[in-house]
Amino acid sequence: MLTLTSVWTTVLLAAAVALGPLATDMYLPALPQIGRDFGTGTDQVQLTLSLYMVGFAIAQLICGPLADRFGRKPIMIGGFVLFAIASIGCALATNIETLILCRFLQALGGSAGPVLGRAAVRDIYTPREAARILAILASIMALAPAIAPTIGGLLTASLGWSSIFLALSGYALVMAVVVAIGIPEPMRPEHRQSLKIRSLLKNYSTIARDISFLGYTLTNALIFSGLFAFLSGSSFVLIDFLGVPTEHFGLYFACMVAGYVVGNLSAIRLGSKLLPDQILVRGLLIAVAGGGLMAGLALSEVYNVWAVILPQALFMIGTGMVLPQTMSGAMANFPTMAGSASALFGFIQMAVAAIAGMLVGHLHDGTSLVMATIIAACAACAMGCYLLLVQRYPAKGFEAQTATSS
Structure with a gap:
């Protein structure tokens, strides 16, 4: 062993x-x-x-x-x-x-x-x-x-x-x-905990009432939902609508993943120079730009593979910068309840993403328009959550720009 x-x-x-x-x-x-x-x-x-x-x-x-x-x-x-x-x-x-x-x-x-x-x-x-x-x-x-x-x-x-x-x-x-x-x-055996429902519910209630936690979590969930909207609709858009061979789908998908890796590496590189909040807002701006570009091209009826892949790669660069910062921010206020905070964080993230995926499937019109519009809307709503919640109620160690400049 x-x-x-x-x-x-x-x-x-x-x-x-x-x-x-x-x-x-x-x-x-x-x-x-x-x-x-x-x-x-x-x-x-x-x-x-x-x-x-x-x-x-x-x-x-x-x-x-x-x-x-x-x-x-x-x-x-x-x-x-x-x-x-x-x-x-x-x-x-x-x-x-x-x-x-x-x-x-x-x-x-x-x-x-x-x-x-x-x-x-x-x-x-x-x-x-x-x-x-x-x-x-x-x-x-x-x-x-x-x-x-x-x-x-x-x-x-x-x-x-x-x-x-x-x-x-x-x-x-x-x-x-x-x-x-x-x-x-x-x-360790001494770290085993009770399964008392009352204690679990009390922990979840405490976490859910923390506005800072909700701000970071919802910002994360909405950006992740934009990613999930692409996962839900990309095969129908690329294969059925744009005619990409099934065996080549993964090659185009890899461009999206490359964008995410670039975003991750950029966040690591910027970590020594900027506050986490400053990295977060830059990532959100990039994600909004990517989602807006894809939606704009679809509204203009510019239908080709690269009109989907390149804007999504840009969105994913922003996603790679946003997700680590929002996860750390959500956990920051709960050092003694990290497990419960992580579980509730993941639950909200996946639940919101599932709704986005269902909307893509229910509203799909045979083109890239629905998928692109939902991705753009998720990015815009994530920016809204940042401005309304995260900036006003930053987690300890994640001071928002408005706070650091005052």
Whole structure:
């Protein structure tokens, strides 16, 4: 068994965290084919993605407290097994309703990897060391959505979309075995907590009433919703509307991921020169510019691949700058309730994103207009949350520009 501070332990935790984006992004190229096979509309197919996010959101509120009581490993292993079984159900689904249900169950299990992988890092390392390890995990996480759609497109083109879910099931089972025999339990026995409902509800109530937390969380959730709107609509826009071959979808998708990586690296580079709030507002301005450009081109009926990809890459540069700052800001006021704050933060993020995904599916008109408009609206609303909440109620250590200049 590996030691907790081993490099290979970090690699295995990164592989566990990667399960979330793999489950979301690998089957994106297959969405149009799934709709054709089941003879259903875009809105129904989109529910397989949006309800996955709903399940993921709900599971975070449950997964964290269970892991605080019983340890990280048993909950993580149980989640992987549930994910694997649900993935097989997805592969065997004969109608869209069964696929939607199995995707929801898949999300309940899939949340264990990302949520508890990050929690394990906090268990193992000091705060300063944890920041470095989490940065490594974030870099690996950026690779997963870059690779996943390409793999999914190739599998769909050669073996059919069911093969994607069989591959995900195999991945989850391998991870369950590796975690069971390869990683010691990272949580100390004396840190185990009670599962008393009253205490959990009190913590969540305290966090939810903090205006600073709500400001950062809603800003994050809205920017993430713009990203999720692209995930929900991109395969229909690029493959069905603009004629991109399924096996090439991942190559265009990688341009979006490259934008996110550029934003991440820019935030790291600027971190020594600017306050987190200053990085945040710059990222928001870039995201608003990207979303507005895409919507403007769509309104002008400029319909081609690069009129979608390049503005989205610009939006993702802003997203890469915004998400780390808003996550840190939301957690800043709750050093003793970080687990509960993280769970509520994730729940709100995923719930808002699911709504954006449902809107894309319900309103889709066969062009890029609906997707582009929703992305632009999410960016504009995120800027509004920043101006109305974050600037007025900054978290400690995240002083807003208006505060620093006064």
